[in-house]
Amino acid sequence: MNPSDPATTAAIVKTEHSPVLLDEMIAGLCPKDGGIYVDGTFGGGGYSRAILKSANCKVWAIDRDPEAQQRSKELRETYPGRITFVLGRFGDLTNLMRKSGVNRIDGITLDLGMSSMQLEADERGFSFLRAGPLDMRMEKTGPSAREIVNSLPEEELSQLLFQYGGEKKSRHIAKAIVMARSKAPFQTTLQLADTVSGIVRRSKNGIHPATRTFQALRIFVNDEINELKKALNGAEVMLSEKGRLAIVSFHSAEDQVVKKFLREKSGLIPRPSRHQPFAKDTYSAKTFKIINKRVITPKKEEIFANPRARSARLRIAEKKVLTSAKQKV
Template sequence: MMAGRGTSETEAAGGPARHLPVLLHEVIEHLAPQDGGVYVDGTFGAGGYTRAILAAAECRVVAIDRDPTAIAGGQDLVTDSGGRLTLVHERFSELEDVAERLGLTGQIDGVVLDIGVSSMQIDEGERGFSFRRDGPLDMRMSKDGPSAADLVATLSETDLANLIYRFGEERHSRAVARAIVAARASAPIERTLQLADIVSKVVWAKPHEPHPATRTFQALRIAVNDELGELARALTAAERVLKPGGRLVVVTFHSLEDRIVKNFFANRAKASAGSRHLPLAASAPMSFRLVARGAVEAGEAELAVNPRARSAKLRAAARTEAPAHAPGDLSSFLPPPPEARSRR
């Protein structure tokens, strides 16, 4: 599933596949690397996509990752690339700033984003992402800022329920929040298996179904790392750095991510007619044209060797000659707050 990234329910449960780039053939097909081109791998991870891009053409790759462990692990690839790879420790939402710092503004031929947590992070219990491996309840990709344990310790029952519902789509969010608050009154919740056990007592799952803590862990991870906000900002940044004809390829692993990408491309791949109240200010030409019609999913051959690819979806579009849309409120691409949705 990755250039070492993404997480599905199977993966989070510690499936057998490790560090297999998901939809690799499809990513390269839609990115279409060319000799002399400059490409951004916004989620370097284990370097799977970066290696494939470098092998596909005599091009340059700028690879970004917010995880310092991933950057350290990629130094051998930098050496082997003969000067064609630059690794940058940064959030992918800052790729416009990265391009400017490297003197590549307006020279980017393609951007690929593989969204989510990497299997490397999940496989390391000490990172705190896994509900099957014990470790500190951390979940911070960049290893700084508030951790999942901090959120569990400080949020009110209502805020916890809203967070778990909004980012985990957990229909038992109220019961989970209630159980967490009751448990923390007796002792701090600081370990992954400790939290998984608390959730498992109020969320039931059959043996063939995802682990009961899957959605709660997903919600905390998304909140800790601002994953959906990062994705929305990265999409608009890619719009600004890509040259005309440049490709944006995004691989997602759950419905919240895919919905953001789908809505973004739908918004940018059609011309706005404006309104009778603000006909000029609201009007915007198409800044992307769709390269892939709908979502591309993994085939049976890939699923046979990498079951973690089952939830992966790829969407791709190419920049037009039109200018990027003006910066604005990104909330329309994000899931609405719980107050705006019905909840069981």
């Protein structure tokens, strides 16, 4: 890592968390007076604040990071009685909300990236630009990235990097990691970043060589794909008719999970040939209507102001008005 590199310097000094696709998310969510909304990834509170400003509604803010609860204090004081913080995983959406006495929700939003506060806290170990322990645990419990990197077999490590990071040189990186840890176990973020940088070159657009490796490890350590799948099922259960779902993803694996779910639940999955027999329950009830036929991406101006936004993709759907009792969730 070269501290004099402008890309590195910008990444280190930037401390303000900028919610991605904020205007587009609010337009898609359509908050209304008297409504109940869930910000499933509170983070720095950007989405929650925007929802509260846009309508006289209530927000339940969910986050699995214990530090997020303290960050929610300012919003709770600014909007007394209108925002409630819930410590937990968005995958447990249904149970968390029902325990809070909420049985129907008018809108749910998820920002599947991590907050700038997490990225810039050296001790959390999320950043390949900052010296810190190789941790990456959002809840500060369970196996850390350090344990995964130092124990996973080479083939499994390679598969992890490719599946969750889309890293084309996953096999080479996994081999280099195994060789390096045979001499001394990985302890810090910069150790891993330096090892990966010895295999992968910085891209033409300035993306750091370790970006995909760190992303893959974070997703794996926090079981983010499974949590997303559970959250989508929870949204189907908890959303009221005409309730909106707005999800921002930053990685193709996450986006594909969202895209597949919404296409399936809106009846856009193509059926087989009319001559081919199939079970009647093979296809899900059409519980959602996709609002944006094409995925929404940030404008050039937003990417320039906030490079984190470059890979963001927003998908919006609306819970259908169900006409048959058999279709009700």
